[in-house]
Amino acid sequence: MKWTMAIVLLSMFGMLTAAAPTATGNAPSTGKGLYLANCNRCHGEDGNKRRWGAKDLRVSQLTDDAILHQIATGKGIMPAFERKLDPEQRALVMRYVKTLRVR
Numbered sequence: 001m002k003w004t005m006a007i008v009l010l011s012m013f014g015m016l017t018a019a020a021p022t023a024t025g026n027a028p029s030t031g032k033g034l035y036l037a038n039c040n041r042c043h044g045e046d047g048n049k050r051r052w053g054a055k056d057l058r059v060s061q062l063t064d065d066a067i068l069h070q071i072a073t074g075k076g077i078m079p080a081f082e083r084k085l086d087p088e089q090r091a092l093v094m095r096y097v098k099t100l101r102v103r
Helices: 002-019 031-038 064-073 087-099
Strands: none
Touching: 031 087, 064 087
């Protein structure tokens, strides 16, 4: 009887932990999602909020490499995201930022 109860409890525990969301499971995985989670506060949803001196991303003429460098290293009050976002995530953000440009 003790073994049966132990097996039942372990099975229930296994089901609960398997169903629990992981830390990365809730993390944004698109350029827009990453931008909204990390850049929106200062740059705004459309790139034109300009809070605390943030640049208007709609009129940015930075190259891809310059955008990637700025995301990684930061500038002025903008924090560096080199440790928070991996290279693939920074590239996703860079591509999304370019979609905000006014044509």
